[in-house]
Amino acid sequence: MAFLYHADPSRTERWRKVFETEAPDVPFFSAADEPDPAAVRYLVIWEAADNLAARYPNLEVLFSAGAGTDQFTEAHLPLDIPLVRMIEPGLVAGMVEYVAASVLLLHRDLIGYIADRQDRRWDPRMIRPAEQRRVGIMGLGALGVAALAPLKALGFTLSGWNRSPRTIEGMTTFTGAQEREAFLAQCDILVCLLPLTAETEGCLNADLFSAMPHGAGLVNVGRGGHLVEEDLLTALDRGQIGGAVLDVFAQEPLPQEHPFWTHPRIFMTPHIASMTQPESGARAVIDNIRRHRTGEPLLHRVDRSRGY
Ligand code: NDP
Ligand code: OXD
Numbered sequence: 001m002a003f004l005y006h007a008d009p010s011r012t013e014r015w016r017k018v019f020e021t022e023a024p025d026v027p028f029f030s031a032a033d034e035p036d037p038a039a040v041r042y043l044v045i046w047e048a049a050d051n052l053a054a055r056y057p058n059l060e061v062l063f064s065a066g067a068g069t070d071q072f073t074e075a076h077l078p079l080d081i082p083l084v085r086m087i088e089p090g091l092v093a094g095m096v097e098y099v100a101a102s103v104l105l106l107h108r109d110l111i112g113y114i115a116d117r118q119d120r121r122w123d124p125r126m127i128r129p130a131e132q133r134r135v136g137i138m139g140l141g142a143l144g145v146a147a148l149a150p151l152k153a154l155g156f157t158l159s160g161w162n163r164s165p166r167t168i169e170g171m172t173t174f175t176g177a178q179e180r181e182a183f184l185a186q187c188d189i190l191v192c193l194l195p196l197t198a199e200t201e202g203c204l205n206a207d208l209f210s211a212m213p214h215g216a217g218l219v220n221v222g223r224g225g226h227l228v229e230e231d232l233l234t235a236l237d238r239g240q241i242g243g244a245v246l247d248v249f250a251q252e253p254l255p256q257e258h259p260f261w262t263h264p265r266i267f268m269t270p271h272i273a274s275m276t277q278p279e280s281g282a283r284a285v286i287d288n289i290r291r292h293r294t295g296e297p298l299l300h301r302v303d304r305s306r307g308y
Helices: 009-022 089-107 110-118 142-146 148-154 177-185 206-211 229-238 278-294
Strands: 002-006 028-030 040-045 061-064 134-138 157-162 172-175 189-192 216-220 241-246 266-268
Touching: 002 009, 009 028, 009 278, 040 278, 061 278, 089 110, 089 142, 089 148, 089 189, 089 216, 089 241, 089 278, 110 241, 110 266, 142 148, 148 157, 157 177, 172 177, 177 206, 206 229, 229 241
Parallel strands: 002 028, 002 040, 040 061, 134 157, 134 189, 157 172, 189 216, 216 241, 241 266
Antiparallel strands: none
């Protein structure tokens, strides 16, 4: 019974150390160790490769190295092999920080001040109090809910939209397609924290932008596939969207000639909103391996029929 770590090689030794000290009964291998594929029962991987079950014939659980699992289709992993997404305190904390920073960037128009600085323009603008800024989160899952705490502490007026109903103290929640318009109409800043599925692909589009207040801000930390990039450029040019913080893109790395690189109303980062921390990530996996071996339900198992 072996565990194979097949993700970012620069983090291998940190994962290995946790396994060797906290789970010495689970033999740890990295891809560079080239273990016998038949010995691999548990695998952590980020980029989906060919049919993993064929490559590792005794695979019992596949762990995604990240929270999103849209890269794993049935072609990569048969539906009967459990797929587990990464939810661990380090990854959650990273997203909480990034969403708070992005909302503040838009709220205080720091994107505008970055452009002003480049043009040597001194143009102070009136500050709008946080309680007068309505921030809406699309996707009230593990990360969407965690992201609420600092925004609440800063005094923003919060709301959320989700597929199934949610009741969260201190905020208004909206459910499903029938309440989507009402949700969007009251979002001065919209944060996308949805998983990428057939239903959510392309959801950040012209129709959605036109349902939001004129000049609203957008934060996309979900997946590049959520955003129709040309529609965002049009909405920015028209002022319908006032500014956007983007961490994920249809094509990553973003091609050199892409218009987002130089757009004055876009602040972007190279898919770093959050990342799995080796120590807490390894502990989360060890915990789930123990659960699996004792027949307990796995935590954060993906519902393959739903796609997340
Ligand atoms: P979860 O699976 O915990 O939550 C997803 C939420 O979205 C659920 O509450 C779900 O509703 C809701 N949802 C799903 N489909 C729809 C829909 N069609 N309409 C409305 N609501 C919907 O995911 P996480 O919070 O852990 O992560 C969200 C995403 O964040 C990941 O899938 C990944 O793509 C992205 N991510 C990005 C990172 C980055 O660095 N940029 C890092 C980590 C994650 P319900 O309650 O009904 O199931
Ligand atoms: C993730 C990511 O899904 O980093 O964890 O995008």
